Amino acid sequence: MRKKQLPTLKSDAEAEAFVADADLTAYDLSKLVPVRFELKRKDKSVIPHLPDNSLPRTQER
DSSP states (O other), X not given: OOOBOOOOXXXXXXXXHXXXXXXXXXXXXXXXXXXXXXXOOXXXXXXOXXXXXXXXXXXXX
16 A cells, blocks of 8 residues: 655644644655754843733733
């Protein structure tokens, strides 16, 4: 049985929706390559001074 080609996904939301519903065993994954992400350690922090009326908006997230 011939396997399907992976679709081109243009956003993280599209990728999440695809993998949530797709059976990945039905797709040809032979052209995928491992990717390694290197994240730099944060060596500085910033403490902003905000007006009181801005504080509730930052705490919602």
